[in-house]
Amino acid sequence: MAHVLGQNQYGKAETRVVRIYRDSTRHEIKDLNVSVALSGDLDDVHLTGSNAHCLPTDTTKNTVYAFAKEHGIESAEAFGVHLARHFVDNNEPIHRARIRIEEYAWDRIRTPDNSARFIGSEEVGHSFVRSGGEIRTAQITYDGDSFQVISGLKELTVMNSTNSEFWGYIKDKYTTLKEAYDRVLATEVTARWAHSWSGAGDQPNWERSYTHVRRHLLEAFAETYSYSLQQTLHAMGSRVLNNRAEVDEVRLELPNKHHFLVDLEPFGLKNNNEVYFAADRPYGLIEGTVHREGVVPVIPVA
Numbered sequence: 001m002a003h004v005l006g007q008n009q010y011g012k013a014e015t016r017v018v019r020i021y022r023d024s025t026r027h028e029i030k031d032l033n034v035s036v037a038l039s040g041d042l043d044d045v046h047l048t049g050s051n052a053h054c055l056p057t058d059t060t061k062n063t064v065y066a067f068a069k070e071h072g073i074e075s076a077e078a079f080g081v082h083l084a085r086h087f088v089d090n091n092e093p094i095h096r097a098r099i100r101i102e103e104y105a106w107d108r109i110r111t112p113d114n115s116a117r118f119i120g121s122e123e124v125g126h127s128f129v130r131s132g133g134e135i136r137t138a139q140i141t142y143d144g145d146s147f148q149v150i151s152g153l154k155e156l157t158v159m160n161s162t163n164s165e166f167w168g169y170i171k172d173k174y175t176t177l178k179e180a181y182d183r184v185l186a187t188e189v190t191a192r193w194a195h196s197w198s199g200a201g202d203q204p205n206w207e208r209s210y211t212h213v214r215r216h217l218l219e220a221f222a223e224t225y226s227y228s229l230q231q232t233l234h235a236m237g238s239r240v241l242n243n244r245a246e247v248d249e250v251r252l253e254l255p256n257k258h259h260f261l262v263d264l265e266p267f268g269l270k271n272n273n274e275v276y277f278a279a280d281r282p283y284g285l286i287e288g289t290v291h292r293e294g295v296v297p298v299i300p301v302a
């Protein structure tokens with residue numbers, strides 16, 4: 001019985017590229033993990049043994065490094081747009097490119113030492129410490145006609161130590177959860193947001209856009225008096241759409257990082273919402289998309 005070759009794609013995954021800008025003594029760093037996935041007229045590669053349509057994954061890796069030198073890395077998104085356009089526009093059998101990028105942030109190390117090799121304001125121009133915070137993500141897809149850019153972040157852990165309640169839910173014979181009128185709300189945010197830019201006109205200022213979207217996500221989390229993580233999710237997505245015209249859709253994955261009050265009665269102590277057991281699993285997983293009216297959501301539901 002003949003089998004059908006279904007969707008397929010290939011490319012070098014997780015090319016780690018670090019680009020250092022040495023234009024002054026205050027160096028700049030871009031640290032990316034780039035995964036290329038190409039698809040197109042690739043039946044023969046799978047079916048006949050002919051590699052005539054196959055651009056080697058090794059070449060896609062080399063292209064990442066060469067572009068880091070030749071074009072620089074202005075932002076993860078701009079770099080991905082560049083790569084995607086290159087692979088599709090220059091290789092006839094390749095009809096679609098999907099570039100996934102993770103970006104790791106570095107902070108500058110500051111020191112009180114004022115010796116000559118330091119560049120003022122206690123900042124060391126060439127010394128960095130990897131930021132402990134979130135990982136920035138980007139996915140750029142190009143089909144020869146238009147681009148789709150989905151920016152994002154993951155591992156952004158946040159907590160509200162009050163202003164969160166959860167009550168009034170369905171109760172059945174298996175329900176043991178006590179209604180909460182003042183609880184800890186903590187989550188590790190995974191967010192992705194789709195841009196309206198699809199190739200025409202200038203690209204958005206991706207760095208600026210990212211900074212503001214991140215800020216709005218955090219501000220909405222902090223400012224929402226929450227009756228559920230679902231409500232907080234909607235507030236976070238809405239706030240981004242209300243404030244960032246370049247974004248059409250926001251998808252959030254919010255694990256509820258439960259903080260359970262520890263029973264201190266056995267020790268003769270009263271727990272006034274002060275001592276918690278931070279459980280790591282299982283966790284409630286709250287996921288949802290908020291998008292503009294009339295926009296067809298494009299962010300895949302993972």
Ligand SMILES: O=c1[nH]c(=O)c2[nH]c(=O)[nH]c2[nH]1
Pocket residue numbers: 166177227228229230256284
């Ligand atoms: O914000 C919450 N949403 C839920 O759906 C839920 N379910 C649960 O047990 N705790 C919570 N908290």
